[in-house]
Amino acid sequence: MTQLHPFTLLAIAGALPALAWILPSPAGGLSTAAVALGLAIAARSFRTAVFTAAPFWLFLLLLHDVPTTIAIGLRLTTMVASFVWVVAALPAPRLVEAMVAAGWSASVAYVFAATLSAAPVLRARARRIADAQRCRGLSPRGGLAQRLRALRALALPLILSALHEVDERALALETRRLVPGARRTPLSPPSDPPGQRIARWGLVAACAAALAWRLK
């Protein structure tokens, strides 16, 4: 499954929740949830999918009757399991390669990849800033005003330091000629056989047909 083209994986992950919402409940939701959970098992992400979906069932039971809980719960389980599966089955660099190979602008691929790589770096920096501010006597406890002041002391250095990096990053990109609209040649583009392209369009057609059938 992981050898499929990234766009095929995304098409499956998109089609399953769409079908879960379109097809009549509970049979539609049950079948899509079963497929999505089966995929999650295959990608060894079943536990993550279950732990992510479980709170929704709890809150749904708190707010709705049993039939509504089952209907919405199965849809949400499908959505959660599909996303969890696709995240486990599709490494981000492979998706970026596929986007570049498909003719997407290198800037779009950069934005996506740079966010993925910058987020953990900034999260680690946020934790370091929190530790440093605590060493300087910052107390993140107390009343609302004190906590808001503490939040400002933590967030401001993080955001300002990130903004100061913008110029450095821009210079690095300019020297590599990654200007908006530029196209790149991917190093190892994922293979995209015609069968998979047809399957992707087939999934789109299946969703459209299911929608037309439901609206009839």
Added chain:
Amino acid sequence: MPIRLLVLIPVAAAISLALSAAVDAVALPLFLDTTGTILATALGGPVVGIATGVVTSAVNSLRNPTFWPFVTVQIIVALYAWIAARAGLFRSFKTAVPAGFGLGVIAALTSTPISYLVFGCTTTGGIALTTALGKALGLPPLGACFFGSFVADFGDKAVTFALVTSVLHGLPRRTAARFPWALRAIGAA
């Protein structure tokens, strides 16, 4: 789009994602997940803000898939922040905080139908509990869902606007002048 604004998009999106660590440290019931969108809009204009919002939702969805349906809210937040920046509402806390409260109402109005139709008002534990409280107070299902979203968004967006105002004023003038909207947003141009 100039390269500096292109670079601003992932940096601003990463700021939104990283701020959860700061929020966890102070244990406040805030999301601050639109900080990057508002900041990018105030610095680079609506296109940069919308792109930041979409990227934030997409990358957040990889961690928690419940974020993706709310991408519309990010786009509306970017458009609202652009109007606020054009009007120079980031010039002081006195103008930014009420603007943030306004955004809280708009964000709650926008997110309620998504939360109601897609999640049955169970987006997060906090929203589910406040929705249950709304129901217990006798509100109709959609009204209770709006109550839940409103409680979550109202203060969050005001704090976010105040935080962005602090950042814009904390930026050295020379750095701020490199972004097309920064000085106008703080009423300095």
